[in-house]
């Protein structure tokens with residue numbers, strides 16, 4: 598009933614506009630043309646989505662408890678933040694093909710990342726509108742090759758490293774760090790999976806893609822698998838949910854490839870090992886006065902090795918999967934950085 602009420606407004610508007618066009622078209626008189634074909638009933642088109650099913654409602658509920666809605670950072674609407682932090686800014690960068698994710702202006706009425714950010718809602722008022730706003734491979738801000746993960750490409754645009762300006766180069770010149778927030782920013786996941794955009798010091802460990810780098814659907818396969826209520830998966834996109842007082846892992850997206858009672862996110866001990874390496878590098882960076890206890894850069898001028906090691910620490914830490922996204926690349930960045938700082 599509520600949906601019906603929401604629909605009558607636009608339909609009445611449509612009738613008024615059409616009538617106005619018809620009347621204004623009558624000022625020049627000519628012979629009457631043949632009658633046109635019957636148009637499609639607008640409400641039947643709207644009804645393909647706004648029907649008795651709970652599909653939209655279920656997705657809205659999942660999204661409403663996701664960090665895309667609750668994170669609150671959509672007030673970061675300056676043009677150079679808005680491309681990833683607001684719905685309007687994202688549509689702007691996609692339409693203008695701006696791969697540095699800088700919007701052409703700062704949206705004055707920003708809204709959080711929502712249905713219209715990722716879907717073409719109400720552009721043709723047909724089921725086509727559920728198509729994604731983009732599924733093109735993404736030219737990374739930091740990295741040489743485009744990242745391509747199918748449906749996950751919509752995510753990859755935003756969940757990628759930013760350029761700390763300057764990006765330390767192995768063997769390159771000193772780096773002046775001016776801000777405690779210096780680094781690759783908070784969402785390095787795409788670079789991690791594509792094995793691109795870290796500071797690749799030479800060392801014993803190879804910088805390679807991992808078993809999850811070429812997955813069809815990428816992010817979507819794991820993060821949007823069958824949901825657990827509104828806490829994880831689906832349009833919530835989180836990987837964990839609260840269950841009887843503890844955090845449970847959402848494995849509905851893993852089972853097509855992994856099975857067994859004891860499978861969890863720490864399969865192969867990957868998370869434990871990554872956490873240990875992160876802690877080891879963290880201690881070194883703090884001891885050497887490059888980073889503080891809150892994992893913020895201490896402004897100053899550093900060698901490319903010091904700045905690069907700091908960047909790599911933040912890169913793996915901000916990926917937030919403790920090695921699951923790409924254990925090979927995480928391990929190589931951390932181990933080679935530790936060795937380089939020691940040498």
Ligand code: HEC
Nearest residue numbers: 603604607642643646653711712713718722723724726727
């Ligand atoms: C492809 C599916 C789809 C079709 C077709 C569709 N809608 Fe929607 N509509 C949606 C979704 C999804 C939302 C929720 C948008 C949001 O919350 O951002 C919505 C929201 C709305 C709203 C609430 C206001 C708003 O814009 O968020 C109205 C009113 C509405 N639709 C009317 C219509 C009418 C009238 C038609 C047909 C002329 C129509 N819709 C066709 C999917 C559709």
Ligand code: HEC
Nearest residue numbers: 664665668669670671681682687751752755816820834835
């Ligand atoms: C328009 C940019 C954008 C797109 C597109 C996008 N995200 Fe996000 N995502 C963000 C931002 C920004 C946040 C943090 C929101 C905040 O703090 O306000 C976030 C948060 C998240 C979180 C929660 C992170 C946490 O720390 O708990 C997950 C998980 C996530 N996104 C996954 C995805 C997946 C999967 C996709 C693709 C289906 C996707 N995102 C598409 C920008 C985006």
Ligand code: HEC
Nearest residue numbers: 670673677678680681698754755756757759782783784917
């Ligand atoms: C290339 C896309 C991109 C740009 C540009 C960008 N951000 Fe973000 N930002 C993200 C993503 C993605 C996340 C969420 C990452 C996650 O939770 O894993 C995020 C998270 C954040 C957070 C939340 C951190 C937390 O710990 O919860 C803040 C604050 C933030 N960004 C501020 C900014 C500001 C300020 C700017 C502009 C100067 C900016 N961002 C530009 C993608 C971007």
Ligand code: HEC
Nearest residue numbers: 652653656657660710711712714715716727748817821832
């Ligand atoms: C961050 C990006 C993102 C946001 C925000 C988002 N979606 Fe989606 N949505 C997707 C992706 C990606 C898929 C494809 C999932 C798959 O194939 O498993 C999808 C699939 C869907 C589908 C199934 C489409 C079909 O073709 O059957 C519906 C319905 C849908 N979304 C509705 C919504 C609604 C309603 C909202 C707002 C509450 C919303 N989405 C917000 C990314 C998003």
Ligand code: HEC
Nearest residue numbers: 749752753756786787809815816819835836862917918921
């Ligand atoms: C192989 C499955 C898989 C793929 C593919 C994947 N993720 Fe994850 N991701 C995970 C798991 C598992 C975690 C959580 C680890 C934990 O909580 O210990 C995670 C953590 C995250 C987090 C931290 C917040 C959270 O929900 O825990 C973000 C943000 C994120 N992933 C975004 C992405 C994006 C964006 C992509 C695509 C570029 C992606 N992921 C691809 C499995 C995956």
Ligand code: HEC
Nearest residue numbers: 807808812819850851854861862863864865867921923924
């Ligand atoms: C499309 C197939 C596929 C999916 C889906 C998938 N994985 Fe994997 N995963 C693999 C392959 C292949 C390997 C390497 C062989 C092995 O160790 O079993 C692997 C290895 C791993 C490893 C060991 C570390 C490493 O990099 O070798 C972890 C941890 C892992 N997967 C976690 C997950 C989690 C958690 C999910 C679901 C959120 C998931 N995987 C979904 C294919 C997949």
